[in-house]
Amino acid sequence: xxxxxxxxxxxxxxxxxxxxxxxxxxxxxxxxxxxxxxxxxxxxxxxxxxxxxxxxxxxxxxxxxxxxxxxxxxxxxxxxxxxxxxxxxxxxxxxxxx
Amino acid sequence: xxxxxxxxxxxxxxxxxxxxxxxxxxxxxxxxxxxxxxxxxxxxxxxxxxxxxxxxxxxxxxxxxxxxxxxxxxxxxxxxxxxxxxxxxxxxxxxxxxxxxxxxxxxxxxxxxxxxxxxxxxxxxxxxxxxxxxxxxxxxxxxxxxxxxxxxxxxxxxxxxxxxxxxxxxxxxxxxxxxxxxxxxxxxxxxxxxxxxxxxxxxxxxxxxxxxxxxxxxxxxxxxxxxxxxxxxxxxxxxxxxxxxxxxxxxxxxxxxxxxxxxxxxxxxxxxxxxxxxxxxxxxxxxxxxxxxxxxxxxxxxxxxxxxxxxxxxxxxxxxxxxxxxxxxxxxxxxxxxxxxxxxxxxxxxxxxxxxxxxxxxxxxxxxxxxxxxxxxxxxxxxxxxxxxxxxxxxxxxxxxxxxxxxxxxxxxxxxxxxxxxxxxxxxxxxxxxxxxxxxxxxxxxxxxxxxxxxxxxxxxxxxxxxxxxxxxxxxxxxxxxxxx
Numbered sequence: 001x002x003x004x005x006x007x008x009x010x011x012x013x014x015x016x017x018x019x020x021x022x023x024x025x026x027x028x029x030x031x032x033x034x035x036x037x038x039x040x041x042x043x044x045x046x047x048x049x050x051x052x053x054x055x056x057x058x059x060x061x062x063x064x065x066x067x068x069x070x071x072x073x074x075x076x077x078x079x080x081x082x083x084x085x086x087x088x089x090x091x092x093x094x095x096x097x098x
Numbered sequence: 099x100x101x102x103x104x105x106x107x108x109x110x111x112x113x114x115x116x117x118x119x120x121x122x123x124x125x126x127x128x129x130x131x132x133x134x135x136x137x138x139x140x141x142x143x144x145x146x147x148x149x150x151x152x153x154x155x156x157x158x159x160x161x162x163x164x165x166x167x168x169x170x171x172x173x174x175x176x177x178x179x180x181x182x183x184x185x186x187x188x189x190x191x192x193x194x195x196x197x198x199x200x201x202x203x204x205x206x207x208x209x210x211x212x213x214x215x216x217x218x219x220x221x222x223x224x225x226x227x228x229x230x231x232x233x234x235x236x237x238x239x240x241x242x243x244x245x246x247x248x249x250x251x252x253x254x255x256x257x258x259x260x261x262x263x264x265x266x267x268x269x270x271x272x273x274x275x276x277x278x279x280x281x282x283x284x285x286x287x288x289x290x291x292x293x294x295x296x297x298x299x300x301x302x303x304x305x306x307x308x309x310x311x312x313x314x315x316x317x318x319x320x321x322x323x324x325x326x327x328x329x330x331x332x333x334x335x336x337x338x339x340x341x342x343x344x345x346x347x348x349x350x351x352x353x354x355x356x357x358x359x360x361x362x363x364x365x366x367x368x369x370x371x372x373x374x375x376x377x378x379x380x381x382x383x384x385x386x387x388x389x390x391x392x393x394x395x396x397x398x399x400x401x402x403x404x405x406x407x408x409x410x411x412x413x414x415x416x417x418x419x420x421x422x423x424x425x426x427x428x429x430x431x432x433x434x435x436x437x438x439x440x441x442x443x444x445x446x447x448x449x450x451x452x453x454x455x456x457x458x459x460x461x462x463x464x465x466x467x468x469x470x471x472x473x474x475x476x477x478x479x480x481x482x483x484x485x486x487x488x489x490x491x492x493x494x495x496x497x498x499x500x501x502x503x504x505x506x507x508x509x510x511x512x513x514x515x516x517x518x519x520x521x522x523x524x525x526x527x528x529x530x531x532x533x534x535x536x537x538x539x540x541x542x543x544x545x546x547x548x549x550x551x552x553x554x555x556x557x558x559x560x561x562x563x564x565x566x567x568x569x570x571x572x573x574x575x576x577x578x579x580x581x582x583x
Contacts, residue, residue: 015226017223017225017226017229018225020223020225022220022221022222022223023225025220026220049225049226049229049230050225050229053229053230053232053233054233056226056229056230057208057230057233060209060211060212060213061226061230062210062212062224062226062227062230063212063222063223063224063225063226063227063254064222064223064224064225064226065222066216066222066226076217077213077215077216077217078216078217078218078219079212079216079217079218079219079222079254080218080219080220080221080222081219081220081221081222082219082220083219083220083221084219084220087217087219088219091217091219
């Protein structure tokens with residue numbers, strides 16, 4: 001069992017392909033969700049696969065956008081532009097009790 | 099009614115060569131497949147190989163990559179399902195060292211498996227894959243890409259429209275880079291390609307289907323080229339085998355008989371028999387020795403084989419009925435010492451169990467034996483046993499193709515056929531090969547008083563003045579002796 005500590009940092013890795021529309025949407029969607037739910041407790045590491053193909057390969061990223069929740073474990077991988085807010089919140093375990 | 103001039107049907111790969119000059123081809127590393135494709139897959143274009151599980155798709159792609167690496171062209175294998183380690187191990191078990199080529203930077207195994215636990219939310223593209231692939235291609239100066247199990251990628255989309263769009267985008271991307279590409283695609287046996295994926299066949303420039311099916315408990319793999327833009331190709335279904343060397347395909351490519359003319363006379367091994375035959379057999383022709391069990395067919399063939407070997411000629415004896423050891427030991431009784439000839443290397447006895455494999459595999463091994471020994475004469479004992487390769491049709495195919503190869507190479511070919519009843523004449527033909535052979539010798543038993551008498555007659559001998567009588571003979575410890583009546 002993972003201990004839920006206060007002030008825990010969420011670490012995201014978001015792989016995008018330049019300024020392609022799905023990638024832009026994913027960036028916006030992720031930033032908005034984080035601001036709304038875990039403001040001040042997260043970091044987003046954005047990687048452009050067109051510039052850094054090696055990290056894409058290292059992380060087994062084939063499709064863009066790909067979001068990896070690195071911390072807290074267990075890691076979660078989500079493919080797509082993150083348009084479905086409800087689904088993403090559940091998948092990333094961001095719905096904290098009020 | 100529209101009366102259009104009918105073009106003659108394109109026979110096989112040799113036709114359409116004018117067109118082939120316009121289109122560059124890349125060898126697949128499988129010589130038989132190259133023959134069918136008139137040289138190989140189209141350079142800088144996309145070829146699709148579809149087929150069921152275990153039908154040889156990936157191996158075909160891998161052999162093409164290895165062939166490219168051998169001639170200095172780097173290639174990449176993109177795997178959507180398999181792990182690189184597993185592919186390396188499979189190749190190793192076939193005697194192929196992929197690691198060596200990887201170290202030389204001529205081959206790259208790229209794992210492209212998606213996290214199966216990944217969640218799909220909204221639209222995405224395969225830009226990540228393409229970016230990684232692009233980097234590799236540039237780093238290696240790769241010319242060849244094999245995309246294995248492209249269906250696994252398509253399943254990700256869950257939407258026919260997007261599947262199609264992404265694959266067309268991938269297709270364009272590959273064409274832009276002038277990459278010679280082979281995509282493999284899993285198709286359920288029975289239905290070629292599901293309707294949803296039929297667009298793949300329209301998209302690609304060359305489409306090959308492979309499958310394996312079971313008839314009479316024997317599995318045969320088959321390959322068919324569905325289309326090839328801008329090139330002629332062999333239009334038949336071609337059986338092939340997968341063995342330790344990889345894929346082997348032996349197409350019947352020549353549509354003309356290129357048989358050599360019969361050569362000079364060669365002794366049958368018994369002077370009296372030579373007289374009966376009108377001077378012996380003719381070199382490079384085919385002879386059928388038919389008769390009942392125990393009539394002396396094998397002895398007659400061995401008498402010939404021994405005489406030939408003692409003259410210094412090589413003989414290949416393909417035995418489908420008994421082992422080499424048992425045959426050599428049995429032939430000691432009529433005074434034939436085969437073992438020393440085997441040791442000397444002039445006589446090669448190869449024993450195969452007919453039902454152990456299908457026609458293609460038998461053919462492959464027979465042709466390999468022919469290439470290894472380079473004999474002047476071949477004996478097949480017996481064509482009646484060849485039926486156990488699957489069916490009469492299978493046996494006929496095997497015998498006909500062995501005969502064709504022998505005739506093209508000027509090899510004398512002796513077929514032995516065991517007939518069931520005593521009325522031999524009614525069933526000499528043996529699976530319809532009688533019309534293909536040049537000489538037919540018939541052996542039979544006949545009741546004479548209280549004993550059985552061996553008799554021999556020549557039914558047919560193309561280009562020879564042969565005796566038309568029945569001749570009585572016996573098997574002694576000096577071989578075949580004529581019995582004067």
